[in-house]
Amino acid sequence: MYSFFVFHKGDIMLERRPDGTYTIPSGEDPPTEIQPHTNIINVTAPAFPNTKIRTYAIDSPVDTAPHYEMCPLRSSYYKLPYNMYVTAGKCRELLYWDESTRFCGVCGNRMKMHTEISKCCEKCGKEVWPQLATAVIVLVRRGSEMLLVHANNFRGNFYGLVAGFVETGETLEEAVQREVLEETGIRIKNIRYFSSQPWPYPCGLMVGFNAEYDSGDIRLQSTELSAGAWFGKDNLPEIPEKLSIARQLIDNFLLNLE
Template identity: 65%
Template sequence: MNYYWFVFFNSDLLLEKKSDGTYSVPLAGEPPVALKPGTRVLDISPMEDGTQVKAYYIESSLLEGSRYEWCGLRSSFYKLSNELYLKAGKCHELLYWDRSTQFCGVCGAPMKMYTNISKQCSSCGREVWPQLATAVIVLVHRGNEVLLVHARNFKSDFYGLVAGFVETGETLEEAVHREVMEETGIKIENLRYFGSQPWPYPCGLMVGFNADYVSGDIKLQAEELTNGNWFTKDTLPHIPEKLSIARKILDDWLDDHKQ
């Protein structure tokens, strides 16, 4: 039986380069990188066509031969099919979770796999599942303008959407209103759900919205943001890359404002 082997070195994914120049994830009966004693191999839910999936970490980036190469998980979006990219994200999240939950948080005993998405303590029986960090992201509209911001943690000069994590006991809608007010000082209304996106860096879920401006002047939260302003489609700054839901929301707005 052949398996898709999702092999990671830190956050880099092992890709196989085909003769036609395209890329895929190794598909074979045996792992593409030899397993060492103690290597944990996770069984992941199969692909849509039923092909079985396995995932594991390795401790060295050294490769033999030229068939394989390393690619950052984010960058693999541009080299893999969407199905393989999404599965790679899930594999990375589960490997991260597995490494972070080797021992029970209650009694300290070793945890063992119970299902492919849960563990059970070998002593007290406590069960744990992968934790998901849920965040909201919103494009605020004011007439033919939208609000874009530059966060301090951005690694380049692009502007994105107001975003933040959902707090305990908070609805998604409440989180959107709170984040916009905290980060920019403005009030919004008429929230419209756009869609959601797994964000496996390392274990997030982004929930996207559109909203309309009501009142207030922009007063940036200095701890989080370095800049922010209203932009029309003709004055847009550098915007997020296509793999992100922020870009998908912006592209949807731009499609609605084509001349």
């Protein structure tokens, strides 16, 4: 018996139970028609132990079976048990990697699966593995206030935290300091690790930190941010969804104010 994580682009196929709850389709055979070009990948997922998992992509969304529905991966956080959502994220990352590594970057020949998480070039033997884009995100505290910003790429009017990708040759802490200084013009101190989170949109790892304000006035980097200010619990703007580590950091800050 397999659990099948089936995707069409960024949407995952869910199975709706009679009681209205959702799960992942399971069975010995795939729940959809398999095309000759379909690459079915076996997946080992720590969040979903003792389960045989397969994932693959379909060319068109499933819209003819009443007990199946397509759901954006982000939205599936609110419908699936958490371990299934996390596993779905890993599956989506593997499919994105599979699509992006069809041909060898050295000789241009076709790549083939070598293990569950590696490919090998059929001609030159070049091996590749899924790559993660590591990003840092930080909640900066000034007394009973925190720094919240609205990035130009945010969809909606919510405010989040300063974040950015780690550059080559720098530590995570150096990336935190650089991003805050570049985007807001302020300096921080007492940087402390909070937690990390897979972010499969499409293949990220978010590493969260807390830090304290040190000096400087807010001067926004207009190419990255459209707004930013200090906020306390009594004047909060709209904040990120609960699935994000940004929300975890904000909730933790507010909880510690009490």
